[in-house]
Amino acid sequence: MSIKPEEFNVFKIPHSRMKQLVKSCNQNLDTTDFANNDALIMLLANLGTIFHEFKLHEEIENEHIMIKLKTKLTAMAIYNSAVCNCHKDDEFSPLINLVEAGYMYLNKTKSISEKISFGLRLRKALNKFFKKFLPHMKEEEEVFQPLLFEHFTEEELHEMKNIVIKLHMQQ
Ligand code: FEO
Incomplete structure (x- = not known):
């Protein structure tokens, strides 16, 4: 199979954005003072936005790449377990729920050690x-x-690539 140009690569550009977001999550988490409510609010807001973007990335892939690929393979009677099981698990809801739970640590009744322990979680x-x-x-x-x-x-x-990029840019 010949190597095809980047022009037809549907994953590269969205993944470069996702990798930037991974870095951003790590930086945000590493630099946040969990004892400081303002810093914690900012972190939770940033992480909430990022996790929704991760989730949307998966939804775009499902609708505009994976379903089409599965349909083609099925029509040719090809079973590919990696393709069939792709995005099977909901990885994002637990993260989004955890971030939402983080807002309760802004409450005055929460101790610094509880806030730090939330940060570790x-x-x-x-x-x-x-x-x-x-x-x-x-x-x-x-x-x-x-x-x-x-x-x-x-x-x-x-x-496919144009649709995928366009939808990522609409976020
Ligand atoms: Fe491109 Fe399924 O993450």
Whole structure:
């Protein structure tokens, strides 16, 4: 199979944004003073926005890439477990719920040690998520993109990429 140009790569640009967001999450978390309510409010707001963007990224991929790829493979009687199980687990709701729960730590009755302990829970949850999310994106780029090249025309890929980028930019 010949190497196709970047022009037809549907994952590269959105993933570059997702990787920026991963960095941003880590920086936000590393620099937040959990004892300071203003800093905590800002962190929760930023993380909430970022997690919704992660979730939307997955929804766009499901609707505009994965369903199309699954349909093509099914029509050719090809079963690919990675494709079929992609995005099966809801990774985002627990993170979004955890961030929402964080607002209760702004309450005056919460001690500094409780706030710091919440920060550690958040760090642990994010580390666990990133440990799956980064390899997941790699799989999409290294396994699913070649499948797309194999089963879609350049025109189809070009159109798919344009829709995917446009929807990411509308966030
Ligand atoms: Fe591109 Fe499924 O994350």
